[in-house]
Amino acid sequence: MIELTRAAYDDIVYRAYKGGEAEICGVLAGEHGTDGDNSVVTETYAAENVAETPEIRYLIDPEEQFELIETVEEAGLDVVGFYHSHPTGPTHPSETDAARATWPNHSYVICALDGYPFVGSWRWRDNEEAFEQETVSVRSER
Incomplete structure (x- = not known):
């Protein structure tokens, strides 16, 4: 399971909308569960999408990425995973997403904008070389 603070969730969705037809991306930071299954995202760190075809990649x-990871660690947080958007696609990872996944037991959050915005998350399981869908919850902040 991955739990996002309301601010982190909203940041991903708002950035996805602002990205227009291009995919947005960044690093998720917070507490990476010691069991490799439960994480809490408290911060998002935006990155520039430098893909040749940012509309589909x-x-x-x-x-x-190295600088962002250093920033996360200097803040005393863990890298929980990464996020990106699919402006016209589904929330599940594409074949390219799977081929480029390199962080075992970390989350890959995808915000789909085809219709109502929806945030889904998958954990890369290196031993299976596959993504496993995980539950997304949003922490209500008081």
């Missing part, structure tokens, strides 16, 4: 520049 996302790519975080490796140098920017």
Whole structure:
């Protein structure tokens, strides 16, 4: 399961809308569960999508990704996973998403904008070389 604070969830959805026809992307930070199954996202770190075809792909520049990961760690947080949008597609990972997944037991959150915005999440299981859908919950903030 992945739990997002309301602010983190809203940031992903709003950024996806602002991205228009291009996929947006970034890093998810918070507490990565010790069991590899339950995580809490408290912060999102936006990255520039440098893919050649940002309408159908996302790519975080490796140098920017390294800098974002350092920023997350300096803040005392864990990298929980990554997020991107599918402006015209479903919330499930594409074949390209699966081929590029490299962080075992980390979450890959996808915000689909085809109709009503929906956020789905999948955890990459390296031993199975496949994504496993996980429950997404939004923490109500008081």
